[in-house]
Amino acid sequence: MDRLAARLARMIFGAEAAGWLAPVMARALPLGMVVLLASLLAAALGLAMPMLTRQVIDAGIMARDMQALIFWAGLSFALGLGAVGFGIANSMLHLRASAHMLAHLRGRMFSAALARDPARAELPLGEAMARLDGDCAEIQSFAFDTGLVAVGALFRLAGGLGLMIALDWRMAMLPLLAAPFELWFLSRARPRTRTLAEMVRNQRGALSTQMAETLAARATLRGLNALDQREKSFGMAQQEQIAALTRQRLWSETVGAVSQTITALLRGTILLAGGWQVVRGNWQIGTLVAFLAYAGMMSGPLRNLLGLYHAQARARVAADRLGAVISSARPDTGAAPPPGPLTITLRDARAEGAAHYPVTAEILPGQRVLLDGPSGIGKSRLMATLTRDAPLAEGYALLSGATVSHLRPGALCARITHLAQRPAILRGTLAQNLRLAVPDADDQALWRALADADLTSWTQERLGLATPIAETGADLSGGLRQRIAIARALLRPADILIFDEAFSEIDDAACRRILAAIEARHNKTTRIFIAHSGPAREGEFDQRITLVSSAPIFLISRGETPYQRENAREKAV
Numbered sequence: 330m331d332r333l334a335a336r337l338a339r340m341i342f343g344a345e346a347a348g349w350l351a352p353v354m355a356r357a358l359p360l361g362m363v364v365l366l367a368s369l370l371a372a373a374l375g376l377a378m379p380m381l382t383r384q385v386i387d388a389g390i391m392a393r394d395m396q397a398l399i400f401w402a403g404l405s406f407a408l409g410l411g412a413v414g415f416g417i418a419n420s421m422l423h424l425r426a427s428a429h430m431l432a433h434l435r436g437r438m439f440s441a442a443l444a445r446d447p448a449r450a451e452l453p454l455g456e457a458m459a460r461l462d463g464d465c466a467e468i469q470s471f472a473f474d475t476g477l478v479a480v481g482a483l484f485r486l487a488g489g490l491g492l493m494i495a496l497d498w499r500m501a502m503l504p505l506l507a508a509p510f511e512l513w514f515l516s517r518a519r520p521r522t523r524t525l526a527e528m529v530r531n532q533r534g535a536l537s538t539q540m541a542e543t544l545a546a547r548a549t550l551r552g553l554n555a556l557d558q559r560e561k562s563f564g565m566a567q568q569e570q571i572a573a574l575t576r577q578r579l580w581s582e583t584v585g586a587v588s589q590t591i592t593a594l595l596r597g598t599i600l601l602a603g604g605w606q607v608v609r610g611n612w613q614i615g616t617l618v619a620f621l622a623y624a625g626m627m628s629g630p631l632r633n634l635l636g637l638y639h640a641q642a643r644a645r646v647a648a649d650r651l652g653a654v655i656s657s658a659r660p661d662t663g664a665a666p667p668p669g670p671l672t673i674t675l676r677d678a679r680a681e682g683a684a685h686y687p688v689t690a691e692i693l694p695g696q697r698v699l700l701d702g703p704s705g706i707g708k709s710r711l712m713a714t715l716t717r718d719a720p721l722a723e724g725y726a727l728l729s730g731a732t733v734s735h736l737r738p739g740a741l742c743a744r745i746t747h748l749a750q751r752p753a754i755l756r757g758t759l760a761q762n763l764r765l766a767v768p769d770a771d772d773q774a775l776w777r778a779l780a781d782a783d784l785t786s787w788t789q790e791r792l793g794l795a796t797p798i799a800e801t802g803a804d805l806s807g808g809l810r811q812r813i814a815i816a817r818a819l820l821r822p823a824d825i826l827i828f829d830e831a832f833s834e835i836d837d838a839a840c841r842r843i844l845a846a847i848e849a850r851h852n853k854t855t856r857i858f859i860a861h862s863g864p865a866r867e868g869e870f871d872q873r874i875t876l877v878s879s880a881p882i883f884l885i886s887r888g889e890t891p892y893q894r895e896n897a898r899e900k901a902v
């Protein structure tokens with residue numbers, strides 16, 4: 330099954346996409362086969378119908394045989410009824426198989442999007458959503474809706490042709506004469522189908538990005554009186570999408586119209602030539618009716634097959650867009666950080682995007698450190714290198730002698746808590762938000778963490794741990810959001826706690842209480858503070874590391890003065 334899936338994936342989506350799509354297809358294949366068999370059976374039932382009609386007309390009506398008429402008409406009715414029931418069962422099976430495949434594919438993409446390598450450019454939120462939703466659906470619809478229908482269509486086409494040959498082989502050659510022209514037209518038309526699909530999918534991503542970004546920033550936009558502006562630009566983006574969709578639909582209708590025209594021509598020719606055969610007495614009227622029915626039946630499958638060829642071009646666009654999500658994921662692999670307390674060593678280190686001179690420092694386990702420097706110089710980025718959330722542009726970062734870039738990111742996050750200035754708060758209850766850090770923490774532990782973050786009375790005045798919290802914590806003050814994030818961080822045992830402007834929106838009195846709790850309960854943990862002002866800068870520090878920058882005077886080819894690195898090292902540490 331795996332090999333078949335891999336082969337199918339390579340054939341349909343190309344070698345690159347086959348790597349990640351084959352497992353998805355392999356899982357969908359068994360149920361997909363059942364659906365395929367069922368649809369072939371339904372197609373066979375459909376094919377039998379004109380033959381029965383022929384019998385009703387020729388053996389019953391024209392032969393004036395009442396018994397044969399009742400028999401064939403009864404059989405027709407019974408098969409028709411069976412086809413209805415079978416159709417319902419088939420459609421339910423189809424839905425089940427196709428929904429499972431979509432869920433599996435989307436789940437795969439979701440984890441790839443979550444594991445996005447921080448060194449890669451961030452995908453805008455709306456664009457990521459459009460890929461997870463629209464592009465996954467495009468592939469699912471190709472695999473099940475278009476793909477299966479097309480296989481059924483191929484079967485009907487072959488069956489119809491076979492039965493037409495059985496009725497009259499010379500007349501059956503008519504549809505074959507049209508095939509070369511159709512194939513030529515299809516291959517000429519396909520590149521444009523692909524270009525239009527790319528345009529539509531990219532525009533869909535841009536539209537979702539605009540929606541997500543605007544909705545997330547609506548309070549700020551309202552304050553700026555800029556909502557109209559955004560609405561107008563959203564309206565324009567929608568118009569552009571309508572135009573792209575219109576172009577795409579017009580093109581697919583044009584492509585479809587060619588096959589319809591050919592079918593109409595065929596039908597006309599059969600009507601004329603077949604009618605002539607009836608007039609000459611070579612054919613019975615039932616044969617003409619059956620022949621016409623088969624010719625008519627072929628137009629649907631032919632259209633489906635045309636659709637398949639072009640839908641594949643669209644599905645490939647979707648697969649390429651999803652492939653970019655997959656290839657940007659970073660596997661959670663690497664060595665485990667060394668056991669025991671962690672010593673941080675920075676050697677000539679600077680994170681990508683940071684503007685300071687490379688820094689060299691050593692932070693021993695349990696030290697209390699202030700990391701200082703002007704805004705935007707790269708303090709957060711430097712700390713983010715410790716959890717591999719930012720890549721180093723130069724130098725090394727070591728944890729107890731182990732190179733950070735060789736360590737498993739998931740394991741690093743388990744040992745190092747980097748608390749950001751703008752923490753993510755999710756919709757749900759207070760307890761659910763806290764348990765993101767420790768899923769099995771008991772209520773007592775939650776209350777203790779809340780006490781450390783000076784949140785006991787606030788929580789008691791509300792619904793306790795069940796206090797509901799809105800999306801992004803929009804119904805909380807900035808200080809409350811930060812305090813919940815502090816409680817969440819303190820809940821989890823860590824070797825290193827990094828408070829990155831984590832107190833910036835909390836009043837000084839509360840901030841001092843929280844800092845005192847941290848000193849009392851986490852004094853064995855390495856604590857690194859980044860703060861431009863406030864109580865977080867107060868108290869004893871084992872060391873202060875200041876990041877500095879100054880304009881180089883004489884540049885060598887790497888963009889530095891020859892002696893600048895030495896100076897920078899002295900200044901930076």
Ligand SMILES: Nc1ncnc2c1ncn2[C@@H]1O[C@H](COP(=O)(O)OP(=O)(O)OP(=O)(O)O)[C@@H](O)[C@H]1O
Nearest residue numbers: 681682683684702703704705706707708709710711
């Ligand atoms: N994801 C990123 N990719 C590349 N560069 C980034 C990224 N995030 C931030 N930067 C760049 O790195 C520089 C340092 O940012 P950083 O947030 O580390 O500064 P900071 O010293 O912590 O500033 P502040 O005190 O204002 O918080 C910024 O000027 C920014 O341009």
